[in-house]
Amino acid sequence: MCGRYTLLADELAIKEAFGLHRSLDFYEPSYNIAPGQKVLSIIHDGKERRAGYMKWGLVPSWAKDPKIGYKMINARSETVHEKPSFKRLLSSKRCLIIADSFYEWKKKLDKKQPMRIQLENKDVFAFAGLWDKWQGDEEPLFTCTILTRQANQDMQELHHRMPVILPKAREEEWIEPKSHNSVDWKYWLDYEKQDRLIHYPVSTHVNNAKNNDEKCISAIIEE
Template identity: 55%
Template sequence: MCGRFTLTVGENYLKQQYNAKGEVDWLPSYNIAPTQGVLAVVHDGESNRLGKMSWGLIPSWAKDESMRSKMINARLETADEKPSFKRLMAKRRCLILADSFYEWKKEGKEKKPVRIYAPNNEYFAFAGLWDRWKSEKGDMISCTILTKQANQDIDSIHHRMPVILPREYEQEWINFEAKDPSEVKKWVHELSDIPLKHYEVSTYVNSPRNNDETCIERV
């Protein structure tokens, strides 16, 4: 799974990298937690757009927000079948931007936090799905991160990992045209993994209230 991550890269730089439109107020974040805002890129049929989404999917058909904390991740293996994700796999795909994520490695009775990052990239993109939920308070745009079986870089830490798209396939992922959900799943499964490294960090990161550079310091 993916339950906490970071994005410390500047908004203006990312807008340039993705040739994206949109104005957002984004500050570097060292401890992004579920239900918080994330920075994402979508394609609107004409151009890329950069903006904020709420992490934790609320499907458009949901009666209330109660399920969002349980919808931070979507399993790639079944996303083309589940009612909450199938339609989104076809057309509502997004890039959720990050520069590292955290997992907790179990050692005996302890769980030690580990920061996982891509040594060759300043930032990367999780494969995400998004939806628009209408309520009396207005529209809410929310998202979820696709996950898959961990590769050899991660499996000693956790058995699942987020789907991280190779840079050259990011644009294809958010292509506006509708696609068959099963074909999308097959395409993602065939992508190569980007190299990842990791190191242990302090339990300071355990609390979402802590959000500064201390979260990413090695111990």
């Protein structure tokens, strides 16, 4: 699964990496992005890419209670084309969720060691995401979820699952606003090759979502 990540790149680097022309209003780097927080995402409105913020934890448009979002921070790519909550979104509401690393907890005997995982080149990247709009009594709520898949060779020693990281050449295709058959996307997600990853151990300081400082990413000597 993917339950915590970082975005530390400066605004200019993000805009250049994703072809954005407008400023990223209210953007602040974060060492410890957690479910329930607003996350920087990109969609395509049919004319251009648009960046904005969505709450992490999908609330389907038909949901009666927005609290369901806390149970829907991830969606399994293997079954996303079948689940009522995701099938419609896979065909028409795909987004990029921007990050530059994520955390996973490696099981070691009686404890879990947090690890920071990055692309081998340490560039900013995009998770494959799905989004939806939920209308309550007040303002509409825009939410998203991160797709996950079986771990690749770089991740297998840490966890059996990993987030789907989109290759740079496939980002435009992913957010293209035209509808696509959800089964076709399912096949694409299953077989798309993932970029190489590197990782290193960090302090359990990151375990608390309230901690958001450089100590979250500081390397430690693994015990």
